[in-house]
Amino acid sequence: MLKCRTVWKKLAPLARSSSTLCRQNVKRTGLNNGRIPTCVPAANMSTGPGGLGGDNLKYTIMVGAACVGSLTYAYFLLKGDQKRYQERIEEITTRSQRSSKEEAATVQSEPPAVEATQTEAVPESVPEAAPSPEEPSPPAAPAEEPAAPAEAAAPSETTAPPPADEPVVEAPPEEAATPVAAPVVEEEPAAAAETPTAEPPEPQPEVVAESAADSTPASLKVPSHSPYLLIGGGTASFAAARSIRARDPGARVLIVTDEPDLPYMRPPLSKELWFSDDPSVTETLRFKQWNGKERSIYFQPPSFYINSEELASAENGGVAVLTGKKVVHMDVRGNKVKLDDDTEISYDKCLIATGGVPRNLQVIERAGEEVMKKTTLFRKIEDFKSLDNVSRNAKSITIIGGGFLGSELACALGRRSTESGLEVIQMFPEKGNMGKVLPEYLSNWTTEKVKREGVKVIAEALVKSVTCKDDKLEIHLKDGRLVKTDHIVAAVGLEPNVDLAKSAGLEVDSDFGGYRVNAELQARSNIWVAGDAACFYDIRLGRRRVEHHDHAVVSGRLAGENMTGASKPYWHQSMFWSDLGPDVGYEAIGIVDSSLPTVGVFAKATAKDTPKAATEKSGTGIRSESETEDTATSPVASVTPLPPVAHKDDYGKGVIFYLRDKVVVGIILWNVFNRMPIARKIIKDGEEHADLNEVAKLFNIHED
Amino acid sequence: MSYCRQEGKDRIIFVTKEDHDTPSNAELIADDPNDPYEEQGLILPNGDINWNCPCLGGMASGPCGSQFKEAFSCFHYSKEEVKGSECIDNFRNMQECMQRYPELYPQEEDKESSSQGESSSGSDSAAPSDNSALISESDSTPAAASSDSTSPTDSQIAS
Numbered sequence: 001m002l003k004c005r006t007v008w009k010k011l012a013p014l015a016r017s018s019s020t021l022c023r024q025n026v027k028r029t030g031l032n033n034g035r036i037p038t039c040v041p042a043a044n045m046s047t048g049p050g051g052l053g054g055d056n057l058k059y060t061i062m063v064g065a066a067c068v069g070s071l072t073y074a075y076f077l078l079k080g081d082q083k084r085y086q087e088r089i090e091e092i093t094t095r096s097q098r099s100s101k102e103e104a105a106t107v108q109s110e111p112p113a114v115e116a117t118q119t120e121a122v123p124e125s126v127p128e129a130a131p132s133p134e135e136p137s138p139p140a141a142p143a144e145e146p147a148a149p150a151e152a153a154a155p156s157e158t159t160a161p162p163p164a165d166e167p168v169v170e171a172p173p174e175e176a177a178t179p180v181a182a183p184v185v186e187e188e189p190a191a192a193a194e195t196p197t198a199e200p201p202e203p204q205p206e207v208v209a210e211s212a213a214d215s216t217p218a219s220l221k222v223p224s225h226s227p228y229l230l231i232g233g234g235t236a237s238f239a240a241a242r243s244i245r246a247r248d249p250g251a252r253v254l255i256v257t258d259e260p261d262l263p264y265m266r267p268p269l270s271k272e273l274w275f276s277d278d279p280s281v282t283e284t285l286r287f288k289q290w291n292g293k294e295r296s297i298y299f300q301p302p303s304f305y306i307n308s309e310e311l312a313s314a315e316n317g318g319v320a321v322l323t324g325k326k327v328v329h330m331d332v333r334g335n336k337v338k339l340d341d342d343t344e345i346s347y348d349k350c351l352i353a354t355g356g357v358p359r360n361l362q363v364i365e366r367a368g369e370e371v372m373k374k375t376t377l378f379r380k381i382e383d384f385k386s387l388d389n390v391s392r393n394a395k396s397i398t399i400i401g402g403g404f405l406g407s408e409l410a411c412a413l414g415r416r417s418t419e420s421g422l423e424v425i426q427m428f429p430e431k432g433n434m435g436k437v438l439p440e441y442l443s444n445w446t447t448e449k450v451k452r453e454g455v456k457v458i459a460e461a462l463v464k465s466v467t468c469k470d471d472k473l474e475i476h477l478k479d480g481r482l483v484k485t486d487h488i489v490a491a492v493g494l495e496p497n498v499d500l501a502k503s504a505g506l507e508v509d510s511d512f513g514g515y516r517v518n519a520e521l522q523a524r525s526n527i528w529v530a531g532d533a534a535c536f537y538d539i540r541l542g543r544r545r546v547e548h549h550d551h552a553v554v555s556g557r558l559a560g561e562n563m564t565g566a567s568k569p570y571w572h573q574s575m576f577w578s579d580l581g582p583d584v585g586y587e588a589i590g591i592v593d594s595s596l597p598t599v600g601v602f603a604k605a606t607a608k609d610t611p612k613a614a615t616e617k618s619g620t621g622i623r624s625e626s627e628t629e630d631t632a633t634s635p636v637a638s639v640t641p642l643p644p645v646a647h648k649d650d651y652g653k654g655v656i657f658y659l660r661d662k663v664v665v666g667i668i669l670w671n672v673f674n675r676m677p678i679a680r681k682i683i684k685d686g687e688e689h690a691d692l693n694e695v696a697k698l699f700n701i702h703e704d
Numbered sequence: 705m706s707y708c709r710q711e712g713k714d715r716i717i718f719v720t721k722e723d724h725d726t727p728s729n730a731e732l733i734a735d736d737p738n739d740p741y742e743e744q745g746l747i748l749p750n751g752d753i754n755w756n757c758p759c760l761g762g763m764a765s766g767p768c769g770s771q772f773k774e775a776f777s778c779f780h781y782s783k784e785e786v787k788g789s790e791c792i793d794n795f796r797n798m799q800e801c802m803q804r805y806p807e808l809y810p811q812e813e814d815k816e817s818s819s820q821g822e823s824s825s826g827s828d829s830a831a832p833s834d835n836s837a838l839i840s841e842s843d844s845t846p847a848a849a850s851s852d853s854t855s856p857t858d859s860q861i862a863s
Contacts, residue, residue, distance in 0.1 A: 441711055
C-alpha cells in the first residue's frame with residue numbers, strides 16, 4: 001500500500017493534468033467525475049487501518065496496474081519517439097515536404113506504439129486527451145480537435161483520416177513524451193482492443209491508403225511495376241492512355257505527374273475560363289463550349305481513374321494517376337524509373353510526355369525576389385487562379401510577349417478592364433501581335449484589333465531592366481521608355497523539359513530543343529516521347545517541335561498506338577487555332593512562320609464574317625466539333641460590329657498560304673471555319689501549285 | 705475584280721465572289737483508302753471496329769471499356785434480322801457497369817450503342833463532351849474531297 005502511494009505520488013501531476021484535460025471533453029465528463037474524485041481519496045484511504053477492505057483492494061489493484069502499464073508505455077514510447085524522430089529528421093532532409101508520404105511513415109510507426117500497450121487498464125481519461133497535448137503544435141490542433149470528438153473511442157486512431165493521424169504522431173517527437181504518455185495510454189487501451197487485432201503492421205498502409213484514396217485520387221502506395229508507364233500528366237499523356245486502353249484490352253496504365261491535378265486541357269486557361277460569368281470559376285474550372293454546354297477542363301472526372309494500388313489487381317486494368325511525384329532518374333537498361341521519394345517503378349513501355357516549363361526573361365530573374373513575386377509565368381491551373389486573383393486586385397498588369405499566349409491573355413484581361421478599370425499593357429519586341437506567325441500586314445491589322453479590346457500595346461519593346469519601387473514595378477525599356485505596373489505576366493516561350501535525358505541517355509535536339517525522336521515518336525526501344533517535349537521527324541514537313549494542344553492529342557494518340565504495336569509515323573497533321581476577341585479568329589495547320597513567303601487570298605468581307613457569327617450560325621459543323629477542341633467564343637459580345645466593308649485593306653476573311661520552295665507547308669484559315677480537312681489535304685499532297693488563287697477556290701471563302 | 709498587291713515577300717490577293725465562281729483547276733492527289741498511315745474512321749478497311757476512333761470518345765477506354773467493346777462488337781457482327789437482338793446480355797452488362805459510374809456516364813437516356821458511339825446520348829454526357837475534347841479531325845476526313853478511286857497513288861511527291 002505504501003508502494004502504491006509513492007507510485008501514485010509520482011504520477012499525481014500526470015493524473016492531475018490528464019484529469020484537467022479530460023474535463024475539457026464534454027462527452028466523457030460523467031466518467032471523469034466518477035473516476036477522478038475517487039482516486040484522490042484512494043491515496044489517503046490506502047494508509048488507513050483497513051478501510052473498505054475488498055473494494056479497496058480491487059481498486060488498488062486496478063490503479064496499480066494502470067500505473068505500471070503507463071510507466072511501461074511511457075518507456076516504450078520514449079524509445080520509439082527517439083527512433084522516429086531520427087527517422088523523421090532523415091526523411092525531411094532527403095526529400096521535400098509532402099504530408100501524404102509522412103502519413104505512410106508515421107502511421108506505420110503507429111503499430112509499434114499500439115502493440116506496446118498491452119494493458120487492460122480502464123481508461124482514466126479519454127481518447128480525446130491525446131489531441132490536446134498537440135496544442136503546442138499549431139498545425140495539428142485545429143484539425144485534430146474537431147475530428148477527435150467525433151471519433152469517440154474505438155478504431156478511431158489508426159483509421160482516422162490521415163491528416164488526423166499525422167498530427168497525433170508528429171507531436172510526440174516534438175515535445176517531451178511524459179505529458180503525452182498518460183493520456184495516450186488511456187487512449188491506447190480504448191483503441192487497443194480493436195487495433196492490434198485489426199491492424200497488424202502490414203495492412204496498416206493499406207488501411208490508411210484506403211481512407212486516403214477515398215478523399216483524394218492520389219494514393220500513398222507506389223506500385224512497383226506498371227506495364228505502361230507515362231511520365232507526365234498532361235494532354236499528350238492522357239491521349240496516349242486512352243489510345244493504349246482502346247487498343248490493348250485490359251491494359252494497365254500508370255501516369256506519374258508532379259502536378260497535384262489530374263490531366264486537364266490548357267487552352268481554356270487563357271481563353272474560355274476568362275469569359276465565364278461564374279464567380280466561382282477558379283474553383284469549378286468549368287467553361288461553356290460553343291454549343292452552350294458546360295464542361296470541366298479536366299478530361300475525365302476522378303471516377304474514371306483507378307487507384308494505383310488497384311492497378312495490378314484490377315480485372316480489366318485501368319488508368320491510374322500518381323500525382324505530386326516527379327521522376328528524377330531513368331534507368332533504360334533496367335527498364336525502370338526512380339521517383340523523387342526514392343521509390344522505383346519498372347515498366348515494359350514508357351512514354352515521356354513531360355511538356356515544358358515557361359521561360360522567363362533574364363532581366364526579371366536577375367531583378368530579385370520582389371520582382372519575382374509580382375511576376376506570373378503562366379501555364380498551370382494554379383497560375384490561372386493566381387492571375388485571376390491579381391486581376392481583381394491590381395490596377396495595372398503588363399504582359400510581356402506577343403505570341404499566342406500573350407495575346408490571348410491580353411485580350412482576356414482587356415475584356416476585364418472594361419468592367420474593372422484595370423489597365424492592361426502588352427509589350428513585345430516584334431512590330432505587331434503574332435509577329436512571328438502572321439505576315440506583317442496581318443500582324444499590324446491584328447494589333448489594331450487587340451488595341452480595340454482595351455489593351456495598351458507597346459510594340460518593338462525590349463526590356464532592359466525591371467525594378468520594384470514603392471510596391472510598384474518599373475519596367476525600363478531599351479529605347480528609354482518607362483512603364484509602371486503592378487504585376488507582370490511573362491509569356492515568352494516554353495522551355496521543353498528534358499531533365500531525364502542525361503540519366504536515360506536520350507538525345508536532345510539542339511535546334512528545336514526537346515527529346516529527339518524518329519517519325520514514329522520513338523526515342524529508344526521502349527521509350528516514346530510525345531507532346532511539347534518531342535522533337536520529331538515529320539515525313540512531310542521535316543524535323544520540328546510543336547507546342548499546340550491538337551499536336552499533343554495527335555502525338556499522344558500516335559505514341560499510344562505505337563506503344564501497342566502499331567508502328568505508324570506522324571502523318572495526320574495537327575492544327576491549332578486562336579481567337580483574339582470576337583472579331584479575329586483563325587485556324588492554322590503546318591509550318592506557319594512569318595519569315596516564309598506567303599500568299600494571302602482574301603474575300604471582300606462583310607459583317608457576318610467573325611468567329612462569333614460563325615459559331616452562332618452554323619449548327620453542328622462548328623469548327624470546334626470537327627477539330628480538336630471545343631472553344632467558346634465570347635458569349636458576351638459588347639464590341640463594335642465590323643463595318644460593312646468595301647475597304648481594300650480590310651482582311652475580313654481569307655486563306656494564307658506559307659510557301660517553302662514553292663510548296664505549301666502551312667495554311668492559315670482566317671475567319672474561315674470548318675475547312676481544315678481541305679487544308680490538311682493540300683499540305684499532305686506537298687505539290688507545287690502554279691496559281692494559288694486556284695487552290696484558294698477550294699476553300700469557298702465567300703460562303704459561310 | 706480581283707486585286708493583287710505585293711508587300712515584300714508577301715503577296716495579297718483580294719477576290720470577289722464572282723472571281724471564285726469558276727471551279728478550281730488545282731489538282732489534288734487522290735487518296736488511297738487503304739493507306740495504313742492515315743487516320744481511320746470508325747470501321748477499319750478490313751471490317752473491324754477501330755476502337756481508337758476519336759468518335760468513340762472514352763467509351764472503349766474507360767472503366768466500362770471492356771463491356772462496351774463486347775456489346776458493340778456483338779452488335780457490329782450481328783447477322784440477325786433485328787441487328788443486335790442477341791446482344792441484349794452484353795448491353796445489359798454494359799449498362800450495369802455504366803450505372804456504377806454516373807459521373808462518367810450520366811443516366812438520362814438509354815445507353816443503347818448506335819453505330820456512332822458518341823451520339824447515343826444526346827444530353828450533356830461525359831462521352832461527347834470529352835470526345836470532342838480529344839477528337840481530332842479524323843472523323844471528318846472521310847468526308848473530305850477525295851474520290852473513291854482505288855489507284856494506289858500514295859506516292860510521295862518530292863517536295
